[in-house]
Amino acid sequence: MTTPKLWLVVPAAGIGQRMQAECPKQYLRINSRFILDITLSRLLDSVPFSGCMVALNSADHWWPDTGASADRRIQTCTGGTERSDSVRAALLALAEQVAEDDWVLVHDAARPCVHPGDLHKLVETLSDHPVGGLLAAPVADTLKKVGKGTNPEVLETVDRGHLWRALTPQMFRYRMLVNALERAHESGHRVTDESSAMEFSGNMPLLVEGRPDNIKVTVPADLDLAGFILSRF
Ligand SMILES: Nc1ccn([C@@H]2O[C@H](COP(=O)(O)OP(=O)(O)OP(=O)(O)O)[C@@H](O)[C@H]2O)c(=O)n1
């Protein structure tokens, strides 16, 4: 019985609309380094991955200027319209290299603050789990449900007792994840993370508590926050 390998998929084909920046947010800089370079180096320096596939936008002209583009461990493919399309494209691009039961960790390019300790905790916790799982953090704020209009008036306060925020990496077996994403896609079931696809296929991924500072750079204020977090470790 061979030991399953670890593979990394990084969806980096978004346009960062909510960031309202002059370039896709994965190419904004923190301390002069591209966010994408920071994310990839933190992941590849922390976990012995057998390989890495980065999904890039077909219009991406920044990649050749990254440090990562010179890293022989990293391959690239063209992403898709939605994040899940980009992840599927990256998984299919790895098809000839990956064994069915190998583990794949999927991590957002826009999450540069992921902590090595959380990566080790995720891999160790899930290494013999039948399904896999994801880093997540318990909800710490009171949550309000609002109506559909543009004026967010409160409909109700949602019980947060059993609510967690999904983070990344999300870690699943290659074949199970490909099948789950294909099934969700073919069913027209829109998923915003890998766990949702696994759940749609009837699985119960395990949540592994991660640091709440593993933020996704999404809106302008997140850039300085990420810089501060990274300065602390
Ligand atoms: N079609 C897409 C959309 C998103 N992503 C990636 O998925 C991650 C999380 O998505 P999100 O934060 O939504 O990034 P964007 O889609 O770029 O942001 P926005 O929704 O503001 O445009 C990002 O690293 C993004 O590059 C991707 O690879 N392919």
Ligand SMILES: C[C@](O)(CO)[C@H](O)COP(=O)(O)O
């Ligand atoms: C995958 C994710 O980061 C987990 O919280 C999130 O679903 C990505 O959502 P986005 O709308 O693509 O940023």
